[in-house]
Amino acid sequence: MDLERRADGSAGDADYGQIGGAYTRYRRPEPRIADQILQALGDARTVVNVGAGAGSYEPRDREVTPVEPSASMRAQRPANLATAIDGTAENLPFADGTFDAAMTTFSVHQWSELHAGLRELRRVARGPVVILTCDPALVRRFWLYEYAPEVLDTEARRYPAPGELTRVLGGATTVTPVPIPLDCVDGFNEAYYGRPEALLDPGARQANSAWSFVDDAVHDRFATTLRRHLDDGTWDSRYGDLRTQPTYDGSLILINSTP
Numbered sequence: 001m002d003l004e005r006r007a008d009g010s011a012g013d014a015d016y017g018q019i020g021g022a023y024t025r026y027r028r029p030e031p032r033i034a035d036q037i038l039q040a041l042g043d044a045r046t047v048v049n050v051g052a053g054a055g056s057y058e059p060r061d062r063e064v065t066p067v068e069p070s071a072s073m074r075a076q077r078p079a080n081l082a083t084a085i086d087g088t089a090e091n092l093p094f095a096d097g098t099f100d101a102a103m104t105t106f107s108v109h110q111w112s113e114l115h116a117g118l119r120e121l122r123r124v125a126r127g128p129v130v131i132l133t134c135d136p137a138l139v140r141r142f143w144l145y146e147y148a149p150e151v152l153d154t155e156a157r158r159y160p161a162p163g164e165l166t167r168v169l170g171g172a173t174t175v176t177p178v179p180i181p182l183d184c185v186d187g188f189n190e191a192y193y194g195r196p197e198a199l200l201d202p203g204a205r206q207a208n209s210a211w212s213f214v215d216d217a218v219h220d221r222f223a224t225t226l227r228r229h230l231d232d233g234t235w236d237s238r239y240g241d242l243r244t245q246p247t248y249d250g251s252l253i254l255i256n257s258t259p
């Protein structure tokens with residue numbers, strides 16, 4: 001399957017050649033989420049990580065084969081991780097059943113051909129296919145919806161429903177909510193549930209691809225309104241309890257499909 005690729009090789013709906021440059025400054029693997037992924041991988045020794053980016057969530061105690069189409073993301077991989085293969089989910093260059101397990105984190109919503117990519121993950125893995133993603137039915141519950149509805153509408157449109165993922169993967173599938181810790185070091189939007197000031201940083205927004213699909217006017221309105229609500233206490237009067245809430249049950253889910 002021939003996919004359209006951008007100048008840096010990006011193969012999904014976001015152009016990481018444009019937005020990926022500072023990804024690792026804001027998006028680091030959150031250890032408590034990594035633990036949940038590790039559990040789901042079970043005793044898999046060989047793991048293919050698709051849409052691997054800069055290597056977040058790649059287990060250090062397994063033999064990982066990363067696949068990542070964007071050169072700008074591959075360039076941010078730490079030297080102690082395996083070199084990523086330039087490839088796409090839709091066309092994995094491996095024989096059937098090559099790996100004990102397959103994983104993909106924060107990526108399926110970007111793929112050009114979701115079903116083809118899922119079938120490829122299923123094909124190359126003998127055991128679990130583990131997917132960290134968001135449930136589109138839950139993304140608009142976040143307070144950000146009040147300030148930048150366009151961004152969460154974009155997210156809700158992009159993320160596939162869990163039922164679609166489980167249906168295409170087949171086998172025995174579980175969908176488990178992933179609690180987000182207050183000091184989450186992986187800066188996806190909901191990670192800032194109790195630290196709203198952090199989203200005033202344009203770099204933090206750029207590390208979340210949904211913000212690249214909305215106009216500058218949305219960024220400006222968001223920043224102006226949130227800053228005003230932080231200064232005059234409006235945000236805290238509505239959501240201030242979140243500043244000390246240890247975890248947040250947002251839209252983050254982990255899907256685990258075994259054949």
Ligand SMILES: C[S@@+](CC[C@H](N)C(=O)[O-])C[C@H]1O[C@@H](n2cnc3c(N)ncnc32)[C@H](O)[C@@H]1O
Binds near residue numbers: 106113
């Ligand atoms: C938000 S980043 C996540 C990166 C990494 N998995 C993480 O958790 O930090 C999404 C990644 O999916 C990759 N991606 C997008 N479309 C893809 C496709 N069709 N096949 C493989 N990877 C793709 C992007 O290049 C990008 O690196």
